Amino acid sequence: MPGQPHGRIIGGLGSPHAPSIGAAYHAGKHETPSWKPLFDGYKPMQAWLEQKKPDLIIVVANDHANTFFFDRYPTFALSVAAEHEIADEGWGKWPLAPIPGNPEFAWQLAHSLVDQEFDIAVCQEMPLDHGFLTPLSCFFPPERRWAVPVLPVCVNVLQPPIPSAKRCFELGRAIRRAVEAYPRKLDVVIAGTGGLSHQLSGERYGFNDTAWDSEFLDLIETDPERIARMTHQEFMTKGGADSVEEIMWLVMRGALSPKVRRVHRNYYLPMVTGFAQVIFEDLGDAAVARKAA
């Protein structure tokens, strides 16, 4: 109902979530020659978030067997917790305070997703590992850390069967419908996380394809449905086995208007993984309506 306050997606972020980034960040290596090109890519994101002042960030990432184990691994999961503990990944917890959530909206999202036939696992607690901690650490300067509540969404990209790219894109669209139906002001930013081309095991260890990474960044912006039609095998062939996690960027993109305004794009390949950062601004329902018409 137009005119009434309601939730809206104001933009999407893309970010890697490699643990090495978070470790370097917390070790104060922002300005070293090898890390500076990456960390400089977060500065426009910090400025954009500071300017847009979202009420909530939905972060789409995968757990790395710190919260979920392979005896019971959900395809999709979200957290309704009021606060998220820092997971101990085996080298001690990162020295960070717990991360606030927004249980009230998270429950609404859970209900709405199930009503939309996304039978997502609902978690009352969800310790967060580097999948979330790396991007969240970098999105805000230390003095603004955890200033915005976070709603974590986990996607299984580790243990087959993993969901299709199309299913991830559709999850994003369902999240958008739920946010827009929320009858109070709620400005939401959604972040999709994961590295671009990389393969960390097997014969093709160390595989990268910067041309494909560049094409991926073009397509996720202008023609995400084409990426949503790709099979896992195509992702692996083009970008290495571990690049399948790019499907988590599709959740972010599915939640945005069909056309978006790109205000930031950065790419850096320091070692074995293509790291990319983007900011897409949402163009609102008018863009959706034009598409539908």
Add this chain to the structure above:
Amino acid sequence: MASTPLVLLPGLMCDRAVWGEMLPALGGENDIDIAAYGEIDSLGGMAERVLDFAPARFAVAGHSMGGRVALEIFRRAPERVTGLALLDTNYLPRPAGEAGAREERERMELLALARRAGTRLMAERWVQGMVHPARLGDRVLVDAILDMFARKSADTFEAQIKALLDRPDAAPLLPRIACPALVLCGREDSWAPLARHEAMAAAIPGARLAVIDECGHMAPLERPEAVAGAFRQWLAAVDSAPVRPAAAARAGAL
């Protein structure tokens, strides 16, 4: 003497939970049935479903859409009704012209929202005008309402919207109500306003009007103790009302 059986009729997308808060304060002397309508898409059909399952003679209380169902029960079987309570409800048909068309549009927007984002998120919007504004931050109350909606499908919502849009005119029934009648409404009910209840109470011979202060449309959930107090008075009147032999005989023949 055994107290009269009581049948409670929830409103749109509501269920037994709408009555759950006030039942403990009612004293527990009445056999109570709480109706459910399945996917029935007419008020008359809902009334017939209740009549199929209800005791031979019973007092009936309806909230909101349930109040309209109660009137349809009275239309079909006045001899079975020992008492009638109408809460936060209305008796008039859908207005003709722009007002009626606007109501249909607004209901269809909510249905589209329920289909798009689910019944619980739709209810988040619906509830904004339905409880006293001061209670919108009361998550226990609001969640109780949202949970009722979440238990229903958008198909149920569509059926009940159809029932409400096609609602018959119950005004001619009001002067014929001879049993003890309670007309109750939240003072700040912005959906079924107090003035409408005053008119309803004036049209029903001997009806008692109860106005619940600091209360919106969801009176049994918002002010369960005050509503239970009005019910106790009403049920006492029902129990002490003379049983008219003709009505009792007709009921016995069922």
